[in-house]
Amino acid sequence: MNAPTPGRLILAATPIGNAEDASPRLRRLLAEAEVIAAEDTRRLRALAARVEVEITGRVLSHHEHNEQATVGELLAAVAAGSTVLVVSDAGMPAVSDPGFRAVAAAVAAGLPVTAVPGPSAVLTALALSGLPTDRFCFEGFAPRKAGERARSFALLAREPRTMVFFEAPHRLAAMLADLRDALGADRPAAVARELTKTYEEVRRGTLGELTAWATEGEVRGEIAVVVGGAPDVVEVSEAALVAEVLARVDAGDRLKEAVAEVAQAAGVAKRELYAASLAARGRA
Known part of the structure; x- marks a missing residue:
């Protein structure tokens, strides 16, 4: 048969x-x-x-x-x-x-x-953001815990592609604040809310401006966040570099190797970054 x-x-x-x-x-x-x-x-x-x-x-x-x-x-x-x-x-x-x-x-x-x-909420938000669409990556929902979220964003500080995230409305302000701290307050971004629905809204600005807006009042609905990629030359704060080092260590890298790779990519001194990372690790 x-x-x-x-x-x-x-x-x-x-x-x-x-x-x-x-x-x-x-x-x-x-x-x-x-x-x-x-x-x-x-x-x-x-x-x-x-x-x-x-x-x-x-x-x-x-x-x-x-x-x-x-x-x-x-x-x-x-x-x-x-x-x-x-x-x-x-x-x-x-x-x-x-x-x-x-x-x-x-x-x-x-x-x-x-x-x-x-x-597709991903593609719709990307298309409406006004940010470059030739190269992009989808990051899904950010980690819920503040520390994990900050370390995750630190790894994206030098990502050159436009990034698309999903986020729950009650976590939006905290998420945008962490993005601002990791990527810089001047990084262009957009928050797309209730896409294709009656109260559709796309708010565009810098991460600093969007963080202030989200903190002022309650934002409702289904949300996608679109963030511009890093420019060719980007200055990253020591705190962001330390967060990237610690994120790599959490992922299994040895501290010295993580410091060496991050320092080389950022063009900073390994010794100073190693000392700052050790100090931050001791406080964690």
Whole structure:
């Protein structure tokens, strides 16, 4: 008896705010797919109602806390010949949302994988920021703990590409302050809020200006932060260099090696940076 022809695993981008951004292909697949893996099943059904689509397939909960456990079930359905649609709450699955593990497992198993392109908060924020778009990197959500966040940003002080982050509204002011301290108050940036929704706002300025704005009052909604890359010549404070050294040490580098590499890249004296790093390490 011949094995069944495998179906497909399809990553489908969903609207990031405006339901009118749902593509005809997304609508068709929502109606036709035998299995739909959704980050939030209630939001999926709300989206289907807004785009006037009746879901007839089996709906599975597939989120960051159960993704690893549900991948096997999704792949079994694909192997049996089903079309399995993977959707997140908004935007493209696998980009700071569930989906990566399913794709990696499908590729390893030799099963067909494709995507339905569409809305992306990363690209929308980048395009609206007014900052260079020829080279960029996506950094996702910054670490929640202040110390880890500061060390993470210190490693980005000399990143030449435009950077895109996501952030929760209640952490925005602290995040911007840490970016300002690590990258400099004059670094150009933009905060994009509620993209494609009724109260869409893109606030542009320097990190110093945006930090002051975010600190003045409560900022609400879903937020993306876009930061310009480092100029060809950038002066970095000793505190930022020390933070970069300590971040490298936390990642497994030896202190002397981390100091040597950071000092050479920044054009500063190794001895002074080593002493400052030792002192900061003692205070930590």
